[in-house]
Amino acid sequence: MGVTQRMSAGAEMEEARASILIVDDQKLNLDILVNLLEECYEISVAKSGEGALRAVENELPDLILLDVVMPGLDGHEVCRRLQSDPRTQQVPIIFITAKSSVESEAQGLELGAVDYIAKPFNPSVVKARVANHVRLKLYQDRLEELNVRDPLTGIANRRRFDSYLDHEWRSAIRSGAPLSLLMMDLDYFKPYNDNYGHPEGDECLKRVAKALVASVDRSIDLVARYGGEEFAAVLPGTSEEGALQVAENMRLAIRNLGIAHGHSPVADCVTLSIGVGTTIVTRQGQQMGMMERVDAALYRAKGEGRDCVVSCVSEAGD
Structure with missing residues (x-):
């Protein structure tokens, strides 16, 4: 259940209940990110690009942390597919990568990613960037919900x-x-x-x-x-x-x-x-x-x- 749905059910306006999908083929990276974020967010994980696509088919997260370099479908291809699907293109994606070149960042941003987090992880940076993007997604979802609701009856317009x-x-x-x-x-x-x-x-x-x-x-x-x-x-x-x-x-x-x-x-x-x-x-x-x-x-x-x-x-x- 996404942020907007929880808001409609009467939950408090806070990013603490947002859902995050973490995608990385390295268990160590997954463990670090899960430990950093699980106290504040609902966390799910995928260990491959293919697994990430299956995960979003079952339930849309509010944010995706996506490793760039993975065997099979890499992060760039996963991002490309998510951005080409109307159902998933509004889910913000933050790339996590050891690559720090300007060209690599530009490629990811051109594909539709909203941010980058570099490895090795800085805990404060990870938490701050995740919180900022979840908060932005929350307000975007609320605006979108208002945009598709009939103001008189409250049902879909x-x-x-x-x-x-x-x-x-x-x-x-x-x-x-x-x-x-x-x-x-x-x-x-x-x-x-x-x-x-x-x-x-x-x-x-x-x-x-x-x-x-x-x-x-x-x-x-x-x-x-x-x-x-x-x-x-x-x-x-x-x-x-x-x-x-x-x-x-x-x-x-x-x-x-x-x-x-x-x-x-x-x-x-x-x-x-x-x-x-x-x-x-x-x-x-x-x-x-x-x-x-x-x-x-x-x-x-x-x-x-x-x-x-x-x-x-x-x-x-x-």
Whole structure:
């Protein structure tokens, strides 16, 4: 769990709980760095470049201390690969090396490293540089979190939705797993705002957002405010049957809130219409095509009386 996630869970704002991955093929170096840092940070180690890449696949650290000279994949190649992956390119990397030439440092910095620590280690320098970069990463993560959160409801915003869909789309191409998408719209929300006032409308949106997020039970499922009274969800690895069940759970969850809506021709409470789509993504597939079909399903749901779930007909590979 990274710094930002811990912050969201209510941990104190401090770098003491940051996670650090130390990568070095020499046990002595690993022992020195672990002993220096384990009191203040969550430490994991890898003894090769290949091991480092496997480690970040399992869990993203907040900082990586990476040896430059290793057999197999050296530090420069590991850094290059991490920087080329959108999922890992924001993790700061500090090179640890016995090389002290200007050319070597320049090469590492050009690859994306944020700093160098020279061998043999100076304990005070190691601790200070690690603390500085962890602190900077903490604030960058907090700013990024604010940037992808809807300020009213606190859930993911449209920007986060777009980036997450793009990431999961590419993952689905590699895995061959199904990808499901939900588009949702509160029924007759304009009359709600017009008659109850915008402050009540805002409270309604907050309660709806909370109920929608509570309707998914996997951390990989993303629920976002798409705009206004529109919401959306990305459900990786979810079949059409599973997506329809999630959508129905969401529809019922909003009804069960019992938010009075005396100006809706659908019901005496706030209700939700949902369009659902599922696809097996191919390299020729287009996200926009799927989005358009799911959006069309949402409009069919509105045409069929609202407060219902409608699935779109997905074209092969979308």
